[in-house]
Amino acid sequence: MxxxxxxxxxxxxxxxxxxxxxxxxxxxxxxxxxxxxxxxxxxxxxxxxxxxxxxxxxxxxxxxxxxxxxxxxxxxxxxxxxxxxxxxxxxxxxxxxxxxxxxxxxxxxxxxxxxxxxxxxxxxxxxxxxxxxxxxxxxxxxxxxxxxxxxxxxxxxxxxxxxxxxxxxxxxxxxxxxxxxxxxxxxxxxxxxxxxxxxxxxxLQGRPAPDAELTDDYNPLEVGLWQTISFNKGCYIGQETIARLNTYKGVKQNLWGIRLSGFAEIGSAIAIGDEKVGKLTSYTQTADGHFGLGYIRTKAGGVGLKVQVGETEGEVIAIPFVSHEYPSV
Missing domain, CATH: 3.30.1360.120 (Probable tRNA modification gtpase trme; domain 1)
Incomplete structure (x- = not known):
């Protein structure tokens, strides 16, 4: 519901x-x-x-x-x-x-x-x-x-x-x-x-939740949880993959906020024209309108991007909880 x-x-x-x-x-x-x-x-x-x-x-x-x-x-x-x-x-x-x-x-x-x-x-x-x-x-x-x-x-x-x-x-x-x-x-x-x-x-703020933004489909760099990652601490579970993604700037998708024109079903495809570029992971409605979180392919763009979420129009906006900047390490 x-x-x-x-x-x-x-x-x-x-x-x-x-x-x-x-x-x-x-x-x-x-x-x-x-x-x-x-x-x-x-x-x-x-x-x-x-x-x-x-x-x-x-x-x-x-x-x-x-x-x-x-x-x-x-x-x-x-x-x-x-x-x-x-x-x-x-x-x-x-x-x-x-x-x-x-x-x-x-x-x-x-x-x-x-x-x-x-x-x-x-x-x-x-x-x-x-x-x-x-x-x-x-x-x-x-x-x-x-x-x-x-x-x-x-x-x-x-x-x-x-x-x-x-x-x-x-x-x-x-x-x-x-x-x-x-x-x-x-x-x-x-x-x-x-x-x-x-x-x-x-x-609204982009805090990721398990079974929505935190699943087997995504890694912490795609989520944008840079503040939680040490790149010089040495070995830990998953460290090799994360180090490789960082070294080669290999993040293929990012979590963004999406200002929506109306209701959108969680799991809906995010598209630009006929091309699918991502998926909606969370949805809410407030007095200010409809809003969602979703992963969008890095090459498709970021803030300001106009997208179609299912049958609903949307615009990509920044969310304060996450960051998509590569820090200097």
Missing amino acids: PTSAIDAQDAAAIQAVTEGVAVCDRSFFGRIRVSDTDRIRFLHNQSTNDFQSLKPGQGCDTVMVTSTARTIDLVTAYVLEDAVLLLVSPNRREYIMQWLDRYIFFADKVQLTDVTAETATLSLIGPESHAIIEKLGAESILGQPYGSHVVVNGNLIIAVGSGLASPGYTLILPVFEKEKLWSQILELGAVELSDRAWDTLRI
């Missing part, structure tokens, strides 16, 4: 993301605790980012990929004093637990614990989120790099980054503390953002 136009409450929350502050309950995301003495080395070898350069109190986004560099999930990692906490997509939690477990060998000192049921995740999103963070006692992370975090009151992790391209913070805490903190955040002026509005925002 297509996503229909959002209601007034969702529209107000999305506006708060731009002008004020919204709070979203992201507890439906999975949380995996990786502990024991080999945890950093292990995660360094299993995903695209450089874990060995991180210290406790730091974090990063990283991509779990197959041996041929196909995307499994976009994961946020927080390096704690005694563990690394992974925030994973809802529909990838069990798969990633099993996938990581497969790579733990007899001599490895690595423990995986699914802590999803006993923890909760909230995201504060918007330019006014800083004021709430200050009142929650985490003023020390204001202005710090993405993924930086502190532990407040012994069990509340507050981290820089909203999970979207908008400014904000991610809070991870014991589930029994969630209701109290949720009420406190609303009292401090945040507007509630529903799961549906979160999904609308992630499409």
Whole structure:
């Protein structure tokens, strides 16, 4: 069933993301605790980012990929004093637990614990989120790099980054503390953002999701997740393919936003004239109109390109969560 136009409450929350502050309950995301003495080395070898350069109190986004560099999930990692906490997509939690477990060998000192049921995740999103963070006692992370975090009151992790391209913070805490903190955040002026509005925002901003933009058909460079990839960290699963694509500028398709003239079915072909140049992967509708995400062949063009998506006209636009520039490495 297509996503229909959002209601007034969702529209107000999305506006708060731009002008004020919204709070979203992201507890439906999975949380995996990786502990024991080999945890950093292990995660360094299993995903695209450089874990060995991180210290406790730091974090990063990283991509779990197959041996041929196909995307499994976009994961946020927080390096704690005694563990690394992974925030994973809802529909990838069990798969990633099993996938990581497969790579733990007899001599490895690595423990995986699914802590999803006993923890909760909230995201504060918007330019006014800083004021709430200050009142929650985490003023020390204001202005710090993405993924930086502190532990407040012994069990509340507050981290820089909203999970979207908008400014904000991610809070991870014991589930029994969630209701109290949720009420406190609303009292401090945040507007509630529903799961549906979160999904609308992630499409508008271009955050890729498993089973849509993150599948066996695409690699992280095609998605545009350059910020999650270390090109000089050495060997990891999928590294050879990613290095080759980067060295030879071999990205054949890119993820873009598409402003649509009307409804379009997910999976629809994206075409220029009679030539198919891509596929629509996500669709939403807001008060401002129809919008989608889709992969388009690099040679076809980028921003400003006029396309046909199924029976609907569209125009390619940039999305803030991803980038298609080759960084200097």
